[in-house]
Amino acid sequence: MSKPRIAVAGFQHETNTFAPILTPYGTFEAGGAWPALCTGQDVIDTLSGLNLPMGGFIDEGDDFDLVPILWTFAEPGGYVTDDAFDRISNMIVDGIASAGTIDGIYLDLHGAMVTQSHEDGEAELLRRIRNVTGDDLPIAVSLDLHGNLSRDFFERASCVAIYRTYPHVDMAHTGARARKLLGEQLERGEPFAKAWRQLDYIIPIQAQSTRREPGGRLYGMLPGLAGDGVSSVDFVFGFPPADVADCGCSVFAYGTDQAAVDTAADAMLSALHAAEDELHNPLTPAPEAVAKAKQIAASAARPVVICDPQDNPGAGATGDTTGLLAALVEGGAQDAIIGMLWDAATAAQAHAAGRGAEIDVHIGGRFPELGTGPYAARVRVERLSDGDFIFTGPMYGKAHAHLGPMAALKILDRDCGVTVVVGSNRTQNADQAIFTHLGLNPPDHKVVGVKSAVHFLADYEPIAKTVIFAESPGANPCQLDSIPFTRLRQGVRLGPNGPAFRR
Numbered sequence: 001m002s003k004p005r006i007a008v009a010g011f012q013h014e015t016n017t018f019a020p021i022l023t024p025y026g027t028f029e030a031g032g033a034w035p036a037l038c039t040g041q042d043v044i045d046t047l048s049g050l051n052l053p054m055g056g057f058i059d060e061g062d063d064f065d066l067v068p069i070l071w072t073f074a075e076p077g078g079y080v081t082d083d084a085f086d087r088i089s090n091m092i093v094d095g096i097a098s099a100g101t102i103d104g105i106y107l108d109l110h111g112a113m114v115t116q117s118h119e120d121g122e123a124e125l126l127r128r129i130r131n132v133t134g135d136d137l138p139i140a141v142s143l144d145l146h147g148n149l150s151r152d153f154f155e156r157a158s159c160v161a162i163y164r165t166y167p168h169v170d171m172a173h174t175g176a177r178a179r180k181l182l183g184e185q186l187e188r189g190e191p192f193a194k195a196w197r198q199l200d201y202i203i204p205i206q207a208q209s210t211r212r213e214p215g216g217r218l219y220g221m222l223p224g225l226a227g228d229g230v231s232s233v234d235f236v237f238g239f240p241p242a243d244v245a246d247c248g249c250s251v252f253a254y255g256t257d258q259a260a261v262d263t264a265a266d267a268m269l270s271a272l273h274a275a276e277d278e279l280h281n282p283l284t285p286a287p288e289a290v291a292k293a294k295q296i297a298a299s300a301a302r303p304v305v306i307c308d309p310q311d312n313p314g315a316g317a318t319g320d321t322t323g324l325l326a327a328l329v330e331g332g333a334q335d336a337i338i339g340m341l342w343d344a345a346t347a348a349q350a351h352a353a354g355r356g357a358e359i360d361v362h363i364g365g366r367f368p369e370l371g372t373g374p375y376a377a378r379v380r381v382e383r384l385s386d387g388d389f390i391f392t393g394p395m396y397g398k399a400h401a402h403l404g405p406m407a408a409l410k411i412l413d414r415d416c417g418v419t420v421v422v423g424s425n426r427t428q429n430a431d432q433a434i435f436t437h438l439g440l441n442p443p444d445h446k447v448v449g450v451k452s453a454v455h456f457l458a459d460y461e462p463i464a465k466t467v468i469f470a471e472s473p474g475a476n477p478c479q480l481d482s483i484p485f486t487r488l489r490q491g492v493r494l495g496p497n498g499p500a501f502r503r
Helices: 025-030 041-047 053-059 082-097 121-133 151-156 171-188 215-220 258-274 286-297 323-330 344-353 457-463
Strands: 005-012 065-073 104-109 139-143 159-162 193-198 230-236 250-255 304-307 336-342 358-363 375-385 388-390 400-402 406-411 418-423 447-450 466-471
Touching (some): 005 053, 025 065, 041 065, 053 104, 065 082, 082 121, 104 121, 104 171, 159 171, 159 230, 159 250, 171 230, 193 258, 230 258, 250 258, 286 304, 286 323, 286 447, 286 466, 304 457, 323 375, 323 418, 323 447, 336 406, 344 358, 344 375, 344 406, 344 418, 457 466
Parallel strands (some): 005 065, 104 139, 139 159, 304 466, 336 418
Antiparallel strands (some): 193 250, 230 250, 358 375, 375 406, 388 400, 406 418
16 A cells, blocks of 8 residues: 655744844745755755754654655744745745645644735645645644744644744654644544634743743643544744734644534633733843842852843844843953854954954944944954854754854953854854854853843753843844734733733
8 A cells, every 4th residue: 555645845934023134035045053945855854853843744754655845944034025935835836736646745834924915924825735735635734832823824724733842842743743643634534623712812922931830831731632532732822023913822723523622722722811820021131130140150150041032033033232242241241151143244354353363343233223233342253163063952953053154252341251152144042052162161151141032941041050031122022012013903912911902
């Protein structure tokens, strides 16, 4: 008996509609923290073994005959250009159309893609695919837990598996779950009963970690909701910096019994309502965060880690605002490192000067509308790299970074001990290798600053004395009631117990 032929493709982007930079085709094509755009057999050869949903789907078994089409990922940022969306979508749709007879499709998507013309990029991609395949072909999708999903998406997808950890250490496992769901539907030969529920308040991103409560408890409920006619229950926490109608949390449930599926979805929604009072995670202003870190670090054997969530490139921010850097320098932090700031010009200047050179630089701050300008300093070029290295942490582990020219620069003209890492390709610091490949070992320092919101916890919290979430300017605003939304659905609340949105 021949194996089911399954077309597989991936198209991931998390869109921050408040970010000052668009996401063009070239960003998908180039790669960075994750592999560059790949097609055909290269999809399998490149992604097998990586902690990515496509990698998990590929590696889960040999019960399918896979027809790889395309996989691509771009660092979170502003709107995906229509050109990029159309070009990549056309490649996927054309690949499916020319694949011959197929029994199903697997799509490795994000769930929060917004294009210049489409609020729900994933729903639009599925619409275009359905125009070719019809409504009956099984389509399994895996999603990031930061998705903002519409009913249109829910209706067009046959079944969905969603990450259950933040930091996302289970991406490959999620792809494997999507494969099992697809296999179950193919074996049964009929569609799943399914349910979709939408929460009536938006959850701040810094309150979503599953290494904290109530996130850990809420996601821990999901396996227990399966069984007795329910094959799978998942939910997305949502991605707040997206001015779209369906921004926020929603629940997805699949199974063989509609009543049981509805009951499971309602139970999960009820648990999210019950947890509302717990979903707060206030930030500490950056100068206070640095002062607190210095006090703790003075007698600690392990570093204090300070994150800069509002300038997290992993949420579409620029990664170049200088508020936390300024707070470290002007607060007199000693034996401190911070990275990575996105600044290709300063990295190039350091490479031109050479290791050991002392130069005057203007670091970051290329978008003053975000609240900071460049930080001027005299620095010594401590280390240089080409930005090609292997990640070692639990989230990015084994992925090959392509971050372009990078430099470690020690601040000289202030009474501090601060070294800042700059790089040429924007990415969040969720892996110690961003420092260690430059000879900076985070456990050996007193204070470690990272451009990240939550993903850094997987690799940095185990080495830290404590973690501080700093409030500093950036394009990932975390105080939801201060964000200038215009397109949200009427009445959704801006944060737990927050005010209702009104147009």
